[in-house]
Amino acid sequence: MKLGLDSYAYLKSPIHRWEPRCKLVGLMALIFAFSGVQHLGLLPGMAALAIALYRVSQLPISFLLRRLRYPSFFLLGMVGLLPFVAGDTVIFSMGPLALRLEGCLAAVLIATRFLCIFTLALVMLGTTPFLTSIKAMRGLGLPSVLADMMLLSYRYLEELGDRLRMMKLAMKLRGFRGNQLSYRNLRVLASLVGTLLVRSYEQSERVYQAMRLRGYGQSQSPVPKQSVSSWDLVFLGVSLAIAATLIVVA
DSSP: OOOOTTTTTTOOOHHHHSOHHHHHHHHHHHHHHHHTOOOGGGHHHHHHHHHHHHHHHTOOHHHHHHHHHHHHHHHHHHHSSHHHHSOSOEEEEETTEEEEHHHHHHHHHHHHHHHHHHHHHHHHHHTSOHHHHHHHHHHTTOOHHHHHHHHHHHHHHHHHHHHHHHHHHHHHHTTOOTTSOOHHHHHHHHHHHHHHHHHHHHHHHHHHHHHHHTTTTTOOOOOOOOOOOHHHHHHHHHHHHHHHHHHHHO
16 A cells, blocks of 8 residues: 655645745645635635645646545545535425535535645645655654654555555455455454554564664754745745635634
């Protein structure tokens, strides 16, 4: 399993050239501002801004669609019932089902905010190598322990995904059919999850011991200073101004 968040970090768009610390601050400010929007009238401008930033970043649309596949199920489960259970104004009914205006508006609001925030997060993480993003977070004051945990989690999520894929393939070669719901299959899947958790714990212990043997925790290397150009500050100022405007208006 390859997460591949920085698969297109080699591109040369203006977002890619934006200084990583300024990019993190500016886009995170917009993400927090988007999360607080309550007025439906702000949604078109918010969506237009997210689309514009994604287009400027030159990331392919397939990059967004592939990573939106699984979160879309969560989004559907979160807002799918709102039009039928929230509100009092019925705009359409068929038997026991009644489509309500307030629920529809709430679903549109939640879905739009979710998609815009998800798009900005992909722009933020997909236009910078992951290690560079971690260094930028360290430069902004993130404790070194948290930075190391994020880096190791990203690295070993891919390894655990590969291990899960191999275990599922081994089970399939031994005749396991996961599409059949039965007590035996549930026991096998529970054993699979337990085995994966135990192996991941043992792997983390081995990695930690190897790091300690190499001197981890004895001294922390200083965070290298990076120059910030005037254009980086201009882009940061524009992002903060838009975020502040959304917070005030929302």
